[in-house]
Amino acid sequence: MTSSEQQVLWLSEKGGPFQIAYREIPRPGPGFVLVKIESCALNPVDEVSQRVGLFVDKYPHIAGNDGSGTVEEPKKGDRVFFQAEFKDHRGTFQQYVLVDVPLIAKIPDNLTFDQASTIPLGFTTAAIGLYEKKRDRGGAGLVAPWLEGGRGKYAGQAIYIPGGASSVGQYAIQLAKLSGFNPIITTASAKNEAYCREAGATHVIDYRTTPYTSVPAVVKEIAKGPVGVIYDPISTPESQKADWEILGPDGSLVLTLPFAIDEAKGSRWVVLTFGSVRQPGLSEALGREMYAALPGLLADGSIKPNKGYRPDLQRLAGGKVSGGKLVARPGETPA
Numbered sequence: 001m002t003s004s005e006q007q008v009l010w011l012s013e014k015g016g017p018f019q020i021a022y023r024e025i026p027r028p029g030p031g032f033v034l035v036k037i038e039s040c041a042l043n044p045v046d047e048v049s050q051r052v053g054l055f056v057d058k059y060p061h062i063a064g065n066d067g068s069g070t071v072e073e074p075k076k077g078d079r080v081f082f083q084a085e086f087k088d089h090r091g092t093f094q095q096y097v098l099v100d101v102p103l104i105a106k107i108p109d110n111l112t113f114d115q116a117s118t119i120p121l122g123f124t125t126a127a128i129g130l131y132e133k134k135r136d137r138g139g140a141g142l143v144a145p146w147l148e149g150g151r152g153k154y155a156g157q158a159i160y161i162p163g164g165a166s167s168v169g170q171y172a173i174q175l176a177k178l179s180g181f182n183p184i185i186t187t188a189s190a191k192n193e194a195y196c197r198e199a200g201a202t203h204v205i206d207y208r209t210t211p212y213t214s215v216p217a218v219v220k221e222i223a224k225g226p227v228g229v230i231y232d233p234i235s236t237p238e239s240q241k242a243d244w245e246i247l248g249p250d251g252s253l254v255l256t257l258p259f260a261i262d263e264a265k266g267s268r269w270v271v272l273t274f275g276s277v278r279q280p281g282l283s284e285a286l287g288r289e290m291y292a293a294l295p296g297l298l299a300d301g302s303i304k305p306n307k308g309y310r311p312d313l314q315r316l317a318g319g320k321v322s323g324g325k326l327v328a329r330p331g332e333t334p335a
Contacts, residue, residue, distance in 0.1 A: 007330070008094035010060040014053040021060065023089065025096045027073065032098045034073040035080060038113035040092035041066035041308070042326040043121055055086040064092030068107060068116035072096065079107040083120035083277055095330045103277050105291045108299035118306035118325040122167035125275025126175055127290055129231055129254040133282055137274040140229055140252035145178035146293035152180035158223035160185045160230045160246055164201055165192035167306050167325050168233035168256065173199040174303050185219050199304070212238045216245035227251060
């Protein structure tokens with residue numbers, strides 16, 4: 001490897017293994033910075049990209065959507081975190097990457113690189129689902145807490161967020177708390193109850209002892225009736241069936257997987273959200289506002305990162321990651 005090259009972890013074909021390779025370190029043009037990646041978090045989409053080629057436009061492909069590191073060019077020094085792109089070798093499974101300036105944020109002093117790397121995709125997916133306007137691949141149309149009048153705006157209103165120990169679930173709960181929702185109801189295993197309550201959940205239903213068929217009655221008892229906003233990071237058919245029984249007649253249901261209920265939606269708003277701040281139009285505007293607000297929210301503890309664990313793709317593929325995210329360090333990749 002020469003001084004102008006870097007190590008990357010890429011896919012050379014669909015279904016093939018991740019392989020260590022070498023490519024030139026890119027140089028930033030106008031509107032971009034070069035970041036030396038210190039930490040990158042793994043997401044389920046990385047395993048799916050490997051297995052079936054999701055979001056791969058050409059091979060070889062560099063996966064990875066969550067990153068944190070140090071700006072190298074044009075001005076060296078800032079510690080930053082960002083959401084990467086699924087194109088042009090801009091994934092985070094490499095040692096250096098180009099990032100567009102408006103969609104990058106400085107890491108506050110109270111966070112490590114590992115902690116910061118757990119934020120971008122999970123937080124973005126939660127924020128778009130709650131605060132993007134009501135449109136295809138949009139959200140529930142709520143007012144974000146970083147906008148004027150948004151903090152505490154929904155005080156006294158119930159929200160249901162199953163899967164509270166998932167990365168997206170954790171951030172959705174924290175955002176719901178900032179927005180004033182109360183009660184904030186979630187599902188999780190008993191071992192992750194404290195983790196969900198620390199994020200802001202007021203009620204945690206143990207899904208191991210309370211099956212989804214019984215969840216609607218429990219939620220409606222807590223909420224004293226149907227719920228107006230549901231954000232479902234799990235979105236399995238079983239989970240959606242419970243959501244549908246809980247959702248009020250004019251409510252909003254935000255999903256991360258396609259709608260699986262064979263029934264007319266009526267006056268209910270149902271949206272399949274997509275966690276990218278680089279969607280054309282509205283999500284990019286939301287992303288700019290979000291990245292401007294995030295350093296302050298993280299510095300004062302209003303938003304807390306996920307817990308980080310060492311990487312294990314088999315654990316990721318088996319859906320066995322909860323209560324945190326898997327984090328890798330590209331700089332430690334063996335030669």
